[in-house]
Amino acid sequence: MITIFGIPLQAFLGQLLLGLVNGSFYAILSLGLAVIFGLLNVINFAHGALYMFGAFLAWMGLAYFDLNYWVMLALAPIIVGLFGILIEKFLLKHLYKLDHLYGLLLTFGITLLMEGLFRSFYGVSGQPYSTPEALRGATNLGFMVLPNYRAWVVVASVVVCFATWFVIERTRLGALLRAGTENPRLVEAFGVNVPLMITLTYAFGVALAGFAGVLAAPILQISPLMGSNLIIVVFAVVVIGGMGSILGSIVTGLGLGLIEGLTKVFWPEASSTVVFIIMAIVLLLRPAGLFGKEK
């Protein structure tokens, strides 16, 4: 058997893939946070709860309406996005003139509210969700056995991330968005409906979280608390990468997932803290983050 540093190659690559899967979630979520922060100046704490909402929607779709994974993969982000519109229209909107911290506190409250509601209906133990038929099983690549679903998660996330990057960096719509981030009043003076743009941006950002939630449903236990434990790691990812660059968020997310996977192989005890340690090191060496600009 081939071994790397005394660890069987199969186990090693398996952990790396798992790291990449986690990294995909980090990438999608930190991307959504960055897009929202860019235009709204709000750190959306509820991102984790909305990711959990997405996962629950997948489960509910199957349990109550017999809608399969693929339908929910399209439907859940839309529902989460609509829910996001409600949050933005009725709650967040009133805080834009205030200190940015209030946005964080409000979304923190929304998180507690959502988690509490789901907990009162579904308890704390997770709901199981089976992998869709087409993606069950594994492919033997010769040097490793690749579980199909995990490969799908990584591919789907990377595609969605790059599509987002393309829209923001290469289209007219994205150009308006970037201009709005830079100077919303000037963009408004050019006749663009900025409040609508803000609402839709928030909806899009949280829809990404919902999408990640559906992707996560078959691999992770769907539980009310699944989001908030993840979101704190994503915060660290955002601090490491800096929120200035879309590509930066994607690369940082995937990279940190990989590093976490590697740590799980070589030093399992540190795997839950390694991202935070890297954050501390980055803060010492490059306080603005790897891709960030000092404001």
Place this chain on the structure above:
Amino acid sequence: MNRQALGYILFVVFLAAIPVLGIYPIFAMKIMCYALFACAFNLLLGYTGLLSFGHAAFLGGAAYASGHAIKAWGFSPELGILYGVAIAGVMGVVMGALAIRRSGIYFAMITMALSQMVYFFFLQAKFTGGEDGLQGVPRGTLFGLIDLKNDLNLYYVVMAIFIVGYLIIWRTVHSPFGQVLKAIRENEPRAISLGYDVERFKLLAFVLSALLAGLAGSAKMLIFVSATLSDATWQMSGLVILMTLIGGMGTLVGPVIGAFIVVLLENKVGDFGAAIAKHTGVEWFQRLGESVTIVIGLIFVICVLAFRRGLVGELNAWLEKRKGISTQA
């Protein structure tokens, strides 16, 4: 000013009379611990303008440290508390030095991430007992004189700790140092241009806040003779923000009132839910007690949207307004 002093004296008399009034001392002690914790937190948020989302690390860290020192090393309670506070201070130096490298929203995220790291450390470390926490810490005798196993003795010790902590904060806020902190809160670039080493002041405030939060944590450990993981969770960090927000950030008394409301809420929301269920016939309210989180989340949202000055802040604003009208007349 005199009226304020009278208010404080009456409050201390009330605190001292609590065991006589038949209020359950453990409950009163819990409120005092959380009140001190919230006051310490408010020193940072209300007077320096720094939102720390990781203050649970100091509460939990000090509780574990003093609990371990007393249980495993046989420290006396006073040394145990001192050790816990010192550990919280060291944690404050490290976390503060890292977090003040960024400001605003990033500061909040960094403190939260670092405190989550501390949480994982406590979850995995051998001495903390993992998920079970540190149980059955002996209370011992304070200075070899006062037997703390007696709840009444402990009550007056905790009361003294609370008052001393509050006085330290009061003194800090009303000192030149406190004025500089307020200047940083109001206008940081201006404070820098006036020649203040803003980073040093921020770090000092952070460490002071961590020390006092640690004091609250050590006292809490003595009351419940245990240190548990829940003290170090992000939910706890959120709770202390809520206490400060409800009471009124940037006011001295606010966090005390906020702590009282939140503790009361945690203990009584179940009864309240049962009452609503009885009156409205909606079965679901029965479960309100199990999910205090919903109520806390709701209050959070309401406070942020409509009630940002908090109870004391609103009251002060109302009094100001009334004074304005009466002087005009």
